Amino acid sequence: MRKKVVIIGGGVGGTIAANLLSRRLDGRADITVVDRQGKHFYEPGLIFAMLGGVDPAKLWRPERTLLRKGVKLELNEALRVDTEAKVVHMEHGPARPYDYLVLAPGARLDPSAVPGFEGNAHHFYNGPAALALRTAIENFEGGTVLLGPASIPYKCPPAPIEATLLLDAYFKKHKTKRPVKFRYLSPLGRAFTIESVSPVVEKLFVERGVELSTFFNVDSIDGERKVVNSLEGEEAPYDLLILAPPHRGAKIAEDSGLGGPGGWIPTDRATLRVKGHRDVFAIGDATDLPLSKAGSTAHFEAPVVADQIAAEILGRPPKMLYNGHVMCFFETGFGKGMVLDFDYDHAPKVKRPTRLAHWEKLAFNRMYWATIPTARL
Amino acid sequence: MAATEVTPLPTRVVDARGSFCPGPLMALIGAIREAKVGDVLEVWSSDQGSRRDIPFWVNKAGHELVALADEAGYTRFVILKKR
Numbered sequence: 001m002r003k004k005v006v007i008i009g010g011g012v013g014g015t016i017a018a019n020l021l022s023r024r025l026d027g028r029a030d031i032t033v034v035d036r037q038g039k040h041f042y043e044p045g046l047i048f049a050m051l052g053g054v055d056p057a058k059l060w061r062p063e064r065t066l067l068r069k070g071v072k073l074e075l076n077e078a079l080r081v082d083t084e085a086k087v088v089h090m091e092h093g094p095a096r097p098y099d100y101l102v103l104a105p106g107a108r109l110d111p112s113a114v115p116g117f118e119g120n121a122h123h124f125y126n127g128p129a130a131l132a133l134r135t136a137i138e139n140f141e142g143g144t145v146l147l148g149p150a151s152i153p154y155k156c157p158p159a160p161i162e163a164t165l166l167l168d169a170y171f172k173k174h175k176t177k178r179p180v181k182f183r184y185l186s187p188l189g190r191a192f193t194i195e196s197v198s199p200v201v202e203k204l205f206v207e208r209g210v211e212l213s214t215f216f217n218v219d220s221i222d223g224e225r226k227v228v229n230s231l232e233g234e235e236a237p238y239d240l241l242i243l244a245p246p247h248r249g250a251k252i253a254e255d256s257g258l259g260g261p262g263g264w265i266p267t268d269r270a271t272l273r274v275k276g277h278r279d280v281f282a283i284g285d286a287t288d289l290p291l292s293k294a295g296s297t298a299h300f301e302a303p304v305v306a307d308q309i310a311a312e313i314l315g316r317p318p319k320m321l322y323n324g325h326v327m328c329f330f331e332t333g334f335g336k337g338m339v340l341d342f343d344y345d346h347a348p349k350v351k352r353p354t355r356l357a358h359w360e361k362l363a364f365n366r367m368y369w370a371t372i373p374t375a376r377l
Numbered sequence: 378m379a380a381t382e383v384t385p386l387p388t389r390v391v392d393a394r395g396s397f398c399p400g401p402l403m404a405l406i407g408a409i410r411e412a413k414v415g416d417v418l419e420v421w422s423s424d425q426g427s428r429r430d431i432p433f434w435v436n437k438a439g440h441e442l443v444a445l446a447d448e449a450g451y452t453r454f455v456i457l458k459k460r
Contacts, residue, residue, distance in 0.1 A: 152403050188402065189430050215437050217406055231410065232438040233460070261407070290400055 003029040003313050006098040008078045010035030010063040013283030013298030014104035015373040020306035022068040032072040038063045049130035056127030066373040081256040083277050100279050100309045105250035107285035113246035114150050116221030121243045142178025143239030148185030150218045154244040155293045157193045158330040168208050169333035185216040196347035250286045264288035270321040272305050281305045292326050300325045329361040337361050384444045384455055387419035394423040394451050401427045416458045423451040
């Protein structure tokens with residue numbers, strides 16, 4: 001009997017895993033990607049949409065065009081996994097049986113977790129929100145811009161800091177009626193989640209005149225008074241509020257009893273198998289691994305999952321384990337940026353932003369479609 | 378500060394051992410969000426940064442660090458939610 005591999009989610013991780021499995025198994029297994037919309041989004045482009053440089057409508061490609069011919073694509077919403085019966089229940093049609101299941105459904109934005117978030121806080125974590133923020137920026141007359149994450153974890157840890165620095169550069173070019181002041185709220189005792197990079201960010205904040213407030217955990221937003229209240233009992237006033245929204249693990253994980261605290265899937269850090277389920281794997285933002293929730297993480301995890309599954313089907317020992325490798329870009333404005341390269345045991349080392357890293361980021365934005373989902377890189 | 382016989386029994390134990398900074402602090406903050414005033418939370422952390430971050434945050438947020446005890450390979454923080 002041909003083995004059935006079902007992959008939930010046609011994002012970075014799911015797509016790369018499907019293509020690598022198809023290449024390695026060459027017709028010896030049925031590989032199916034289940035995706036609700038069949039659209040593959042390049043989410044890192046959204047931050048540039050808030051400044052008008054990128055049209056969110058152009059940040060996606062049809063998933064079918066990114067998958068190898070041998071991979072089936074089912075346009076459906078996967079609702080629930082029954083790990084006993086080894087089937088995935090779908091919104092439409094019959095349940096889909098699997099021998100191996102790969103969960104790559106991503107993270108879920110959960111604005112309702114912070115009272116007052118909706119209607120008062122801007123963000124750039126989807127196309128419509130990025131466009132609404134763009135309008136707010138264009139109409140901004142000055143005052144305090146308040147930024148930060150609403151809670152941890154959230155997708156792309158540098159993003160709120162990048163937004164701060166890019167907007168600072170923007171408002172130094174585009175004059176407003178009143179002066180613009182930036183304040184950054186960090187839930188931790190430092191500016192950035194990764195300790196080794198935080199001093200570089202804090203130095204940039206000092207140079208650019210960004211006020212940093214540490215140990216500020218957003219509790220609620222009062223839209224009438226235009227203040228953010230913290231769990232620590234402080235208030236931060238704003239004229240423009242931009243927060244990474246609260247995130248949760250995927251609904252399918254929680255509805256299937258596979259979600260741990262916050263809905264994140266308890267995942268083995270080396271094999272990427274879901275704990276307690278030998279034939280279920282997890283990739284990307286959905287896991288509970290102590291790593292950045294970023295496309296890069298999924299990009300480096302997918303080959304490990306593909307190797308584990310292909311080796312088992314072919315009756316050979318697996319060759320790869322995941323070492324926590326992540327490589328991500330960190331834009332700092334004025335044509336400069338940084339590259340953060342790290343794994344479980346090695347913290348990223350950066351000294352200062354460079355022009356080279358910014359150009360690498362621009363090149364990556366262009367090369368993404370041709371190289372990443374197709375697993376050429 | 379040391380664990381004594383008067384340390385109250387915890388309402389909830391948060392085992393954050395093996396997670397790195399900022400893991401244990403964020404696990405505590407998550408638990409505080411869910412707890413009621415008067416609840417006692419116990420956090421276990423093997424991360425050295427927690428010894429600095431957790432007492433500082435507990436004080437700033439207006440709660441009380443009831444006890445801090447060194448165990449084999451980890452530190453145990455007992456926190457009373459006061460507001």
